[in-house]
Amino acid sequence: MIGIAVLGAGRIGRIHAANAAANRRCRLVAVADTVAAAAESLAGALGAEPATDPKAVIARTDVDALVIGTPTDTHVDLLLEAARRGKAVLCEKPVDLDIRKVDAAIAETSRLRARAMVAFNRRFDPSAAALRRAIDQGEIGEVRQVIITSRDPEPPPLSYVASSGGIFRDMTIHDFDMARWLLGEEPCEVFATAEALVDRAIGTAGDFDTLMIVMRTKSGRQCHINNCRQAIYGYDQRIEVFGARGMLLNDNLRPSTLRRYNGTETEGREPLLNFFLERYAEAYRLELDAFLAAVERGGPMPLSLEDGRRALRLADAALESAGSGRAVAV
Template structure:
């Protein structure tokens, strides 16, 4: 049994803590959060210890691994201290909002030789995993285009946006990672557009709520990502991969599969799941399973720090493209 500490008891931390507590391969030892009420209530619910000092938790001899679900600006320091203490680390994305800081951290992560995984949970969504498997099996031949749609049901609070690093480093970072993963090649050129069509106040925070990004790889493969902070019908997550022998698509996830037919509509279905924690519930569970398996077997982590660096480089390129109003090469 891998003995795990979860750092952070906010929205994401609670998801990770609950998954560790439910795992047959791990034991949730302690949850740490500077807000004592949040840490204690989470610990009580999951029958584990709590602490307000994440660094003290990292140093405990009864902790083999830490899951970091704290604010982004704490990811690097907590990760490096944990690796130095000999712990395996699963860290939420992004590693850092600053490319130079992320690059410096990656050097230290690789030097440590300890297991490290970055939490790009969408790779573990069953439908995304099946698309990747089918691509690698040659079912659609050579990949030509990847189209990703990612729309949230509503914008996050202004305070969150202010600290998020912006839509490209926060929301689209997942889509940039999926694009790289499905294309099988690194994008070398990015063209981005961004507007505020949902909430004009977001513009006051120097951010966007509606974007389109077009990318190409060195061999000419193309990717189109379209995102919006608001979709009236729920959490809209779709992938299409077009190849020389066919096409792959994933569908929406709904509470059930019933279709209704009556005198006012045909083929009517339930609304989409309305939040990413619901939509990707199984993905978070499978992500933890993959982390634990890699730690226990000593195998390569399915998502590494360099994956985070490359996704962040695409976000930076998208921002430069917006500034220049032109396509830019990826650094």
Template sequence: MINFALLGAGRIGSMHASLIASSPQARLCYVYDTYQPAAIELATKYDACAVESVEQILNDDSIDALLIATSTDTHVEFIIKGALAGKAILCEKPIDLSTEHVRQCWEQIKDCQVPIQIGFNRRFDPTHSELKQQLSNGGIGQLQQLIITSRDPDIAPTKYLKHSGGIFRDMIIHDFDMFRFITGEEAAEVYAIGSTLIAPDLADIGDVDSVMITIKTQSGKLCHINGSRRCVYGYDQRIEAFGSEGLLQSNNPRPNSVSKSTASNTDSLSILNPFFIERYEYAYRSQLNSFITSLINKTATSPSFTDGMKAQIMADAAQESLSSGKPVLLS
């Protein structure tokens, strides 16, 4: 049994609490949030204890793991404190908005030898992971091109976006990780373009809402990522892998598979899932199970801290390319 402390009692923290509580191999012991009423409400719901400080958690030797679901600007602090206290860590992405802070964090914890997993949950999506498996098994020969579609159902409030780090670090960082996961390679060149087609006021904070990124791997494979902050038909998350001997596609699951045909339309389907929690519910559960299994079996966790850092470096390169209008070369 793995004893967890949850840091963060917001929307995604609440989801994580539910998953921990439903796992036969885990127990939710503590909930921390700077907004105490939220921590108390969530802790009460799952028979855990709400605490006023993280130190109360770190000083409890019975706690095996921290699940960090607080705001991004606190991740590094809690990772360092947790690692130094010998706690295993599952942290939501990104590690931080600054790659330099991520590197500094690693320098402080690299000798702690505690398991650290970064929350790139899409690796655990059943269709995405099956595409990866078939590709690895040679199902379409040699991969030549990868296309990743990433579209949110609606744009976040400007108040949030002002502090999000920009579309590449906040949203597309998931897709940079999927690029690395599926190709098994690193980026050699990144070129990004973007526009404010949805919320023109984003230009005032140096951000965009619509992007296209092209990436070349070290072996010459090509990847295209298209992202949008608003998609009127739901949460659109698809992957297409084109190879020397065929094509693989990971499409969107739907709330149900019923199709309807009438005099006015044929094979009408349900709309897509409304947002990431519904779309990736299975992936979040599988992510947690993978983390728990790694702790029990004392095997390496994945995605690792290094995976989080490398996705961050790609986000930085995309931002630099967007600003300069030129491709960015990565070593």
């Protein structure tokens, strides 16, 4: 059985730790957080050992694999420490905000033949996986256009905005990964327009909260991504893939299929699942399981650090385009 430890006991660390504790392929050995109370409460609830030094946890002989769920600026340091000790890593997105650091981490991990996976959980969402399977099975023929809508219910606190690396690298990075995965070709040109329409303070902090992106691939396939940090009706996650022989559409999920008909409305439905922790709960579970299955069997990981680098490269290009008003070649 794989001994696993989770680094970071915040929003995402809590999800991964609970999934690890429930997964039969592994034993959750430890939870590390520099804030002792955070490590103690999460580890205590899941029957694992709490720790405040993540590197001491990486060094433990009963830890074979790590989930890195710490703030982005700590990922590469912890990833390389784990790689040097021969431990497998599931690293949260983005790998880093600086593509040069990601390049260096990829070079070092490949030199060490380390096994690392970037955590783009949406690929493991059952609806997204079904959509990709339908493309692979030729149901809509050649893909022509991919349209991705991703809107959050509420903007994050300004303190988060300041350290997030900006909306393109923090939020849209998931959509860049989905775009690459569904287009079946790498985007070669990116045009973006972005504003702070929800909260001017986000603009003052140098970031955006509302954006649209158009990308094209070398053969001319097109992709449109739209993001907003606030949607009054909840967490809006939709994907449309249009091809030569049809269209595939992933709609939002709701807690139930109930529909209401009365004197003022028809087709009245429950609100959307509130945010990413609820909407992608199953995706996070399946993501960890896919990582553990790859650790068990050896061979390639379902996603590589290179996937993380390519999504970051698109984010950097979109940021540049939003500033210059021109399309950017990738």
